[in-house]
Amino acid sequence: EIVLTQSPGTLSLSPGERASLSCRASQSVASNYLAWYQQKPGQAPRLLIYGTSNRATGIPDRFSGGGSGTDFTFTISRLEPEDFAVYYCQQYGSSPRITFGQGTRLDIK
Amino acid sequence: EVQLVQSGAEVKKPGESLKMSCKGSGYTFADHWIGWVRQMPGKGLEWMGIIWPGDSDSRYNPSFQGQVTISVDKSISTAYLQWSSLKASDTAMFYCVRTRVSANYDPYYFDYWGQGTLVTVSS
Numbered sequence: 001e002i003v004l005t006q007s008p009g010t011l012s013l014s015p016g017e018r019a020s021l022s023c024r025a026s027q028s029v030a031s032n033y034l035a036w037y038q039q040k041p042g043q044a045p046r047l048l049i050y051g052t053s054n055r056a057t058g059i060p061d062r063f064s065g066g067g068s069g070t071d072f073t074f075t076i077s078r079l080e081p082e083d084f085a086v087y088y089c090q091q092y093g094s095s096p097r098i099t100f101g102q103g104t105r106l107d108i109k
Numbered sequence: 110e111v112q113l114v115q116s117g118a119e120v121k122k123p124g125e126s127l128k129m130s131c132k133g134s135g136y137t138f139a140d141h142w143i144g145w146v147r148q149m150p151g152k153g154l155e156w157m158g159i160i161w162p163g164d165s166d167s168r169y170n171p172s173f174q175g176q177v178t179i180s181v182d183k184s185i186s187t188a189y190l191q192w193s194s195l196k197a198s199d200t201a202m203f204y205c206v207r208t209r210v211s212a213n214y215d216p217y218y219f220d221y222w223g224q225g226t227l228v229t230v231s232s
Contacts, residue, residue, distance in 0.1 A: 035218040044204050045204070095217060100154040
């Protein structure tokens, strides 16, 4: 099973700043099949990025993803107040043994 | 607008059965795999299984095989997740998810999510 380790655990930033989140895999993710989700308190997760860098329907272009192999990043270019949430990465390169990271909490500083 | 609307929160005792539902709308229900994801209190996300509404072909995460049953009624665009005998460790939030799959019908990622159904199992 591929273990995904997200860092940092918590990131405290201010609106307008740039956020960079990391997702590191215990082994290479085939075809860079990695997705990112956002979960706000009391809400379901929402798909933001799939295939490492493809934005899902309706996702603003301030959200972006990159990386390959075992190291992936998720970036929010300029934080909006509604972006403060928990972010999860998920790999599906080893499907059906898909796995999620433990999450990074993005807090308002 | 794609929507997945789940049934309401449940409070059950150990050993009881449960069947929760998820109704899809805003898209052709029969044309997409649908599945379930578990989130235990304060924990991360775990994929449980998926089902094809067309013929009820289902695939399970080995960790959940035999523990739950996923079914579907395509005539009413509704998927179900059920337990025959709940345990306290089944306490969690469960999300219905529209699922993108591989050419071999293995789960890839989840592009739409229901609002979640909270299950509390306690004596």
